[in-house]
Amino acid sequence: MNIRAVLFDADGVLQQEVEGGREKLACLDGSATPNEAFLQDFFRAEMPCMRGDADMADTIAEVLKKWDSPFSVAHAIETHTKIVTMNPESIEVVRALRKSGVGAYLATNQHEYRAQYMSEVFGYADLFDGEFYSCRVGAMKPDPDYFHAILKSLPYRPEQLLFIDDRDRNVAAARSVGIHGVEYELGEGVEALRDVLRRYGIWS
Incomplete structure (x- = not known):
């Protein structure tokens, strides 16, 4: 298995709702x-x-x-x-992954106002190699067209990508176009996220 890059969902994977x-x-x-x-x-x-x-x-x-x-x-x-906040431990995983040479991309359903907020205020524009906000892609998960659009934008074959999301239907959509997909949500803890990356040979 030769995973070259990871597509991360945002809500439920890298960020969560603020209390209340x-x-x-x-x-x-x-x-x-x-x-x-x-x-x-x-x-x-x-x-x-x-x-x-x-x-x-x-x-x-x-x-x-x-x-x-x-x-x-x-x-x-x-x-x-503003009802979402970043999860620091998950963000550190993304940073470490990129530092190791593996690509990291954001793959999330958002409206334009939150997309801009996440990109600029959360700093995702600098954190990731690229951002795929559904409002800018023109399709949203779990529509396979969302993933087809991503594949057209990246220099990777589907089997070289790993997609991580907290919803099984989104994972199934990614798999339907040949992308490796794993269901994970923040409640499992960041070590479970690292375990996913280990299984695919991109975390030591």
Whole structure:
């Protein structure tokens, strides 16, 4: 096995929600307690934005209007963008991997506002050899087209790539185009992530 580069998912692999983040988002309708129905509307409005088919400012404006929210669109987008934080141990694994000569790329479903935040504020533009945000790719996991687009952009054959994600359907999609795929999530601990890399001969 000759793995040349690793594709890392972000949410659930390299970063996680801040404590209370989901609850804060679910109160953006103006309620004092989390509103699950509002939250589901919010997430549905996010979907076309993650494919790059719509602007989050437009879709979220409709949700806020529907629920007569007292909050601005800018506040809602900022709240959603900032409910994630990096996991330091996982980030160190990425740094060490690159230092060893193995390529590291980000492969994540995000809307443009969070993509920009992650790239610039989290520093992913410098951390990774490349970033593949779904909103910029024009397709999102688990659509195989997402992975086909990545393959067209990289100088590797599918079998030279390892994809790590916390959702089995995304892993299955990567495998369907010939990329090695492994399911892993942060709750397993960073040593489990290192074990994955060891199994593929890219961590000692």
